[in-house]
Amino acid sequence: MADWIIDRTGKPVLILDEYCFRSPQGHVTSWLFGNGVYALNGDHIGWFEISTLYDIHNRIVGMLAQACEPLAADHLPAQLPPFSRRPHIPLLKGRHMRTPATTMAPPQAMNFSGAVMQPG
Numbered sequence: 001m002a003d004w005i006i007d008r009t010g011k012p013v014l015i016l017d018e019y020c021f022r023s024p025q026g027h028v029t030s031w032l033f034g035n036g037v038y039a040l041n042g043d044h045i046g047w048f049e050i051s052t053l054y055d056i057h058n059r060i061v062g063m064l065a066q067a068c069e070p071l072a073a074d075h076l077p078a079q080l081p082p083f084s085r086r087p088h089i090p091l092l093k094g095r096h097m098r099t100p101a102t103t104m105a106p107p108q109a110m111n112f113s114g115a116v117m118q119p120g
Contacts, residue, residue, distance in 0.1 A: 002080055005053055005062040013062050014053070015080060021053075026083045033092065042090035 005014040005021070014029065015022040021030045021037070030045060031038045037046040037053065046055045051067035054060060 002083075004065040006065050007062045008060075012065070016048075016064065017083065020086060022083060026080070028084065028086055031089060031092075036092075038090075038092050040087060040090065042093045044093060 002017040004012045007013045019032045020028050035049050039045050051064040053062050
């Protein structure tokens, strides 16, 4: 089942479709293997953990819409776009070392308005 990835403002930026990410137009942009995200050429470009998509520098790119406040769904298109065919999976290249979780700030929850909610 496919689901929208939204950014901090609640804008749909990607679609998670099984083991690939798609653009809002339905085209494959990257692959998901384990928790690693890989470009179409096989380069490691980020991580996907606990409903959150991170870039290679551990910055949050977006979150699954279902992991955000229910009102976030109000900004999503009524239906998904038609999906293009999946290209062949490339040879995956080495993964980057990830900054240990102890040095990272905890992910901040996003609310419907795009404002960042401070942890507890």
